[in-house]
Amino acid sequence: xxxxxxxxxxxxxxxxxxxxxxxxxxxxxxxxxxxxxxxxxxxxxxxxxxxxxxxxxxxxxxxxxxxxxxxxxxxxxxxxxxxxxxxxxxxxxxxxxxxxxxxxxxxxxxxxxxxxxxxxxxxxxxxxxxxxxxxxxxxxxxxxxxxxxxxxxxxxxxxxxxxxxxxxxxxxxxxxxxxxxxxxxxxxxxxxxxxxxxxxxxxxxxxxxxxxxxxxxxxxxxxxxxxxxxxxxxxxxxxxxxxxxxxxxxxxxxxxxxxxxxxxxxxxxxxxxxxxxxxxxxxxxxxxxxxxxxxxxxxxxxxxxxxxxxxxxxxxxxxxxxxxxxxxxxxxxxxxxxxxxxxxxxxxxxxxxxxxxxxxxxxxxxxxxxxxxxxxxxxxxxxxxxxxxxxxx
Amino acid sequence: xxxxxxxxxxxxxxxxxxxxxxxxxxxxxxxxxxxxxxxxxxxxxxxxxxxxxxxxxxxxxxxxxxxxxxxxxxxxxxxxxxxxxxxxxxxxxxxxxxxxxxxxxxxxxxxxxxxxxxxxxxxxxxxxxxxxxxxxxxxxxxxxxxxxxxxxxxxxxxxxxxxxxxxxxxxxxxxxxxxxxxxxxxxxxxxxxxxxxxxxxxxxxxxxxxxxxxxxxxxxxxxxxxxxxxxxxxxxxxxxxxxxxxxxxxxxxxxxxxxxxxxxxxxxxxxxxxxxxxxxxxxxxxxxxxxxxxxxxxxxxxxxxxxxxxxxxxxxxxxxxxxxxxxxxxxxxxxxxxxxxxxxxxxxxxxxxxxxxxxxxxxxxxxxxxxxxxxxxxxxxxxxxxxxxxxxx
Numbered sequence: 001x002x003x004x005x006x007x008x009x010x011x012x013x014x015x016x017x018x019x020x021x022x023x024x025x026x027x028x029x030x031x032x033x034x035x036x037x038x039x040x041x042x043x044x045x046x047x048x049x050x051x052x053x054x055x056x057x058x059x060x061x062x063x064x065x066x067x068x069x070x071x072x073x074x075x076x077x078x079x080x081x082x083x084x085x086x087x088x089x090x091x092x093x094x095x096x097x098x099x100x101x102x103x104x105x106x107x108x109x110x111x112x113x114x115x116x117x118x119x120x121x122x123x124x125x126x127x128x129x130x131x132x133x134x135x136x137x138x139x140x141x142x143x144x145x146x147x148x149x150x151x152x153x154x155x156x157x158x159x160x161x162x163x164x165x166x167x168x169x170x171x172x173x174x175x176x177x178x179x180x181x182x183x184x185x186x187x188x189x190x191x192x193x194x195x196x197x198x199x200x201x202x203x204x205x206x207x208x209x210x211x212x213x214x215x216x217x218x219x220x221x222x223x224x225x226x227x228x229x230x231x232x233x234x235x236x237x238x239x240x241x242x243x244x245x246x247x248x249x250x251x252x253x254x255x256x257x258x259x260x261x262x263x264x265x266x267x268x269x270x271x272x273x274x275x276x277x278x279x280x281x282x283x284x285x286x287x288x289x290x291x292x293x294x295x296x297x298x299x300x301x302x303x304x305x306x307x308x309x310x311x312x313x314x315x316x317x318x319x320x321x322x323x324x325x326x327x328x329x330x331x332x333x334x335x336x337x338x339x340x341x342x343x344x345x346x347x348x349x350x351x352x353x354x355x356x357x358x359x360x361x362x363x364x365x366x367x368x369x370x371x372x373x374x375x376x377x378x379x380x381x382x383x384x385x386x387x388x389x390x391x392x393x
Numbered sequence: 394x395x396x397x398x399x400x401x402x403x404x405x406x407x408x409x410x411x412x413x414x415x416x417x418x419x420x421x422x423x424x425x426x427x428x429x430x431x432x433x434x435x436x437x438x439x440x441x442x443x444x445x446x447x448x449x450x451x452x453x454x455x456x457x458x459x460x461x462x463x464x465x466x467x468x469x470x471x472x473x474x475x476x477x478x479x480x481x482x483x484x485x486x487x488x489x490x491x492x493x494x495x496x497x498x499x500x501x502x503x504x505x506x507x508x509x510x511x512x513x514x515x516x517x518x519x520x521x522x523x524x525x526x527x528x529x530x531x532x533x534x535x536x537x538x539x540x541x542x543x544x545x546x547x548x549x550x551x552x553x554x555x556x557x558x559x560x561x562x563x564x565x566x567x568x569x570x571x572x573x574x575x576x577x578x579x580x581x582x583x584x585x586x587x588x589x590x591x592x593x594x595x596x597x598x599x600x601x602x603x604x605x606x607x608x609x610x611x612x613x614x615x616x617x618x619x620x621x622x623x624x625x626x627x628x629x630x631x632x633x634x635x636x637x638x639x640x641x642x643x644x645x646x647x648x649x650x651x652x653x654x655x656x657x658x659x660x661x662x663x664x665x666x667x668x669x670x671x672x673x674x675x676x677x678x679x680x681x682x683x684x685x686x687x688x689x690x691x692x693x694x695x696x697x698x699x700x701x702x703x704x705x706x707x708x709x710x711x712x713x714x715x716x717x718x719x720x721x722x723x724x725x726x727x728x729x730x731x732x733x734x735x736x737x738x739x740x741x742x743x744x745x746x747x748x749x750x751x752x753x754x755x756x757x758x759x760x761x762x763x764x765x766x767x768x769x770x771x772x773x774x775x776x777x778x779x780x781x782x783x784x785x786x
Contacts, residue, residue, distance in 0.1 A: 001589045001619050004557065005648055006506045006528075012651050021460075036458055044452035051444050051663075059437035063631035065429055067414075098491055098635075098657040105656050109527070113399045127655070134502070134655045135399075164397065196394045226394050238456035240662030242491075255398055258405050262520070262527045263498050264491040268661045269633030270444075 007114070011133045017126065020339070020348050030380035032367040033348045035174065035323055039371075041294060042238050043278070043287050050277040054270070062273045068261045070096025070245070071272040077279050078245050085206070086220035087229060089247045095256050098267045100204055100232035100244030104128055106263065107200055107228060107246070108135045110255040111164045119157055119166040121149050123355030123364070125174045125202065128167055139357035142166070146317075148173070148180030151188040158195050165198040165228075170218060171206040172322025175355045175366035179320060182215045189221040199227040207236050207288050209321035210296025225249040233275060235323070236288050241271040294370075295323065301374040302367065302381060309385030316367075323370040326352075329363040329388065336362060338387060347383040400507070404526045410519065413732070413741055423773035425760040426741045428567065428716055432764075434687060435631050436671070436680050443670040447663070455666045461654045463489025463638070464665040470672050471638050478599070479613035480622060482640045488649050491660045493597055493625035493637030497521055497560075499656065500593055500621060500639070501528045503648040504557045512550055512559040514542050516748030516757070518567045518595065521560055532750035535559070539710075541566070541573030544581040551588050558591040558621075563611060564599040565715025568748045568759035572713060575608045582614040592620040600629050600681050602714035603689025618642040626668060628716070629681050634664040687763075688716065694767040695760065695774060702778030709760075716763040719745075722756040722781065729755065731780060740776040 017033065024031035054062050069075065075091040082089040097103040104127075112118070114136035120128070122141030132139070140161045142149040149168060157163070170180035180188070192199050201218050219229035232244035248256055260266070278284070302325065306316055313330030327349075329335065336351040352364025369377060410426065417424035447455050462468065468484040475482040490496040497520075505511070507529035513521070515534030525532065533554045535542040542561060550556070563573035573581070585592050594611050612622035625637035641649055653659070671677070695718065699709055706723030720742075722728065729744040745757025762770060 001586075001591065003504075003591060003642075003644060006502065006504055006509075008506075009503055009648050009651070012655065034458070039453035039457045042453050042456045044448060044456065047456065048445065048448040048452065051448060052441065055437060055441040055444060059441065060432035060435050061633075063435045063437065063440065063633040064432045065427070065627075065632045098660075101655075102657040109399065110402055111396075111399055113401075116399075127658070131655045134652070193394075198394065198396060234458075239458045240454075240456040242657065242659070242661045249396075251396060255402050258402070259527070262405065262494075262524045263656065264495040264635065265520070266635070267491075268635045268664050270667075271661050271663060274663075 008134050008136050011136050012130060017350055017354065020350065023343055024348055028346050029343070030347045030372060030376050030383070032369070032372065032380060033350050034371060035368055036371040037235050037239065037291070037323070038294060041291055043282065046278055046282045047238065047274060050281060051274045053281070054273045054277050058273065062270045064269060066266050066269040068257050068266045070094065070267065071269065071276060074272050074276040077276060082247055086216050087247060088223070093247050093250070093253065095246045095248065095253060095260065096267055096272060097244045097246055097260065098264055099234060099239070099242045100202065100230045101127060101131075102260070102263065103230045103244050103246040104131050104202065106256045106259045108132055108137070109259045109263070110252065112137050117161040117163040119154070119161070119163045120357060121168050121173065122357065123175055123352065123361055124167065124357065125169060126354045128202070129355075129357050132167075141357060146178060147184055148178055149184070149188070151184055151191050154188070154191050154197060155195055158197055163197070165200050166192065167200045167202065169202045169204070171203055171215070172208065172319050172324070174205070174322070175324055175350070175352070176326040177317045177319025177322055177324050179215065185215065185218050186221065189218050193224070193226065201227060201229045203229065203231045204235055205322040206231070208292055208295055208323065210292045210299065212320040219247065228252060236291065237275065237278065237284065241275060243267060243271055243275050292321070298369040298372065298374060298377060299325070301377045302369040305378050305381035306385070309382050311385065311389040314388055323368055325367050325369065327365045327367060329365070331363065333363040335365045342384065342387055345383045345387055347380045349384065401527050401529050404529050405523060410743055410747065413743065416736055417741060421739050422736070423740045423765060423769050423776070425762070425765065425773060426743050427764060428761055429764040430628050430632065430684070430716070431687060434684055436675065439671055439675045440631065440667060443674060444667045446674070447666045447670050451666065455663045457662065459659050459662045461650050461659045463487065463660065464662065464669060467665050467669040470669060475640060479609050480640060481616070486640050486643070486646065488639045488641065488646060488653065489660055489665060490637045490639055490653065491657055492627060492632070492635045493595065493623045494520060495653070495656065496623040496637050496639040497524050497595065499649045499652045501525055501530070502652045502656070503645065505530050510554040510556040512547070512554070512556045513750060514561050514566065515750065516568055516745065516754055517560065517750065518562060519747045521595070522748070522750050525560075534750060539571060540577055541571055542577070542581070544577055544584050547581070547584050547590060548588055551590055556590070558593045559585065560593045560595065562595045562597070564596055564608070565601065565712050565717070567598070567715070568717055568743070568745070569719040570710045570712025570715055570717050572608065578608065578611050579614065582611050586617070586619065594620060594622045596622065596624045597628055598715040599624070601685055601688055601716065603685045603692065605713040612640065621645060629684065630668065630671065630677065634661075634668060636660065636664055636668050685714070691762040691765070691767060691770060692718070694770045695762040698771050698774035699778070702775050704778065704782040707781055716761055718760050718762065720758045720760060722758070724756065726756040728758045735777065735780055738776045738780055740773045742777065
């Protein structure tokens with residue numbers, strides 16, 4: 001029997017990251033590939049205690065079906081967290097999702113018809129590309145420089161492509177590590193409001209700033225509630241719980257809830273309650289402080305190792321937070337072609353190409369610094385630099 | 394700013410169940426509406442111990458990102474469970490999903506383009522209707538009688554509609570409680586194989602048989618691996634963990650994994666490991682036996698109460714398992730119109746209409762018997778019968 005699949009499956013290119021991740025489970029391989037947080041920093045004992053308390057105090061409720069929107073006390077806590085980030089949101093404006101991956105999927109689900117255009121940074125988060133491809137979207141990259149995307153480019157792009165929305169990661173962007181400057185955020189908000197462009201602001205890394213000062217989110221400028229904001233506990237608590245959230249205007253929220261109801265009914269009741277209990281019983285701000293210090297140190301080690309080892313012609317970004325930096329090779333370097341040799345040397349990275357909706361970007365590579373110890377970072381960069389030196393000859 | 398939503402959102406009708414469930418949280422209301430398992434039977438202490446052991450023994454792994462396909466030891470256990478159900482499956486043939494709701498969503502995602510036809514029982518599971526609507530599918534109901542759908546009707550329907558698949562719930566169907574007979578399953582499998590019809594067999598309730606003998610699944614006849622089978626732990630362990638699974642042919646599995654990667658990356662690592670640990674450390678078969686006995690008793694109480702109280706002209710099904718029975722009123726009864734008066738009398742049910750893809754079925758109602766104590770079942774049926782008697786006048 002030959003099975004006829006949906007057209008959207010033709011559009012979804014499998015990610016090379018998944019293939020790379022199969023290799024990275026080998027302990028002899030130093031991986032700068034995945035976007036994994038450091039597991040040795042997870043608040044394991046605290047989650048264990050929270051878990052035990054939740055099941056002891058409200059086991060049957062924690063194991064039963066629940067509302068699609070999310071566990072109400074968790075939604076209230078997340079609204080309070082939004083207030084700390086300068087974003088006005090009530091509990092009802094929060095949708096709890098199965099990771100912020102699902103938040104993005106639901107936004108695409110309620111907004112995108114086949115052929116619809118999405119504006120993105122170029123490069124951008126590769127899983128976002130995959131999600132939008134799964135709705136058969138078209139992409140229009142927005143010109144960018146070291147301060148992020150250039151807002152003044154938006155009106156012409158909007159006039160030409162009538163995009164459904166602009167998707168961007170203003171803080172410590174994936175893959176580049178770049179941050180959109182405060183003045184650009186202000187211009188972007190004003191221009192988007194003027195031309196009626198919906199902005200989808202993805203903020204998984206904003207709390208992971210290890211140097212410099214926080215910049216208010218675009219959503220915090222949005223007094224009229226026009227933009228959509230996503231975040232997650234995957235980088236600040238633990239990704240295995242699969243909890244993210246979306247803050248959306250009321251008109252969008254109703255659709256997202258209908259969409260989520262069809263997608264998975266609701267996110268794990270147990271995980272939502274455990275997270276809520278953990279937030280109530282422990283000081284997560286102090287925990288995040290620990291992560292920030294560790295990642296800042298690891299970034300510093302990676303930056304220093306790159307400076308010491310990398311051959312001429314290679315440059316890289318200097319992010320003030322997050323988990324990634326972005327290496328740019330000289331013309332002619334093909335990082336995808338380098339990957340097999342890198343695996344032989346027992347070091348891996350993600351080739352740049354996957355992050356460009358148009359498939360360009362062959363001379364770039366993304367390096368993750370959050371998930372390796374300083375010693376392994378030094379050793380891994382030495383191996384990588386040797387390979388880059390050979391590639392040049 | 395006016396937001397243009399995707400076309401699929403027009404097709405998704407919000408479920409009246411969600412609105413009903415808002416009322417059912419009131420303790421004075423006796424609810425036969427939701428499809429909720431009995432929370433007083435959840436294995437709370439066992440899950441608590443499993444949870445604690447998982448976090449103590451492998452906390453960092455349980456809190457980290459994981460593979461899309463699912464926790465490998467859980468997949469192996471689910472494959473062994475499949476073998477017990479007569480279904481040949483390796484661990485690699487199992488995809489762990491965020492509830493079987495997500496399994497259905499992923500099947501629709503990889504198979505359905507707008508306008509594609511799905512064959513269904515009539516009536517059928519309302520959330521399945523919602524999922525298929527979210528992919529802008531068309532529906533063609535298959536004629537049914539008390540033994541379930543009539544396989545001989547399939548060739549003509551397939552010739553006329555070229556459906557992507559047939560969706561059905563052979564065991565204790567939702568909403569009717571009916572079971573597809575063994576001989577029908579055999580004919581259905583043979584006819585589907587002959588005419589190249591993909592069968593999607595949803596089996597959430599199969600383990601909940603309280604009388605009669607088990608009937609082999611359609612998938613167990615499928616030596617060539619042509620059909621797709623879904624199940625869940627929502628009714629046999631706990632729905633709050635949001636764990637279901639799909640058994641699919643290899644060609645479909647790869648697509649489902651790509652689809653799931655875009656949908657939510659993976660299901661909760663913690664919940665998957667807790668479930669695995671629970672299955673290893675405890676006797677879930679004995680637990681299911683307890684549920685079966687309790688639900689069988691509750692069904693008996695509801696059936697007896699209906700016999701005693703319901704006015705002439707009402708009949709109902711006599712399921713041998715599961716969680717629902719299906720009441721059929723005399724011509725002219727409109728169960729949706731009755732609902733407001735039912736809420737005034739503090740009893741609720743689900744009107745039949747939501748279960749018919751074509752919106753027919755106004756004289757039916759679905760009653761759940763798993764989530765009320767025998768006393769509340771007697772009282773609730775008395776209230777409902779009084780209302781039905783008035784409706785007849």
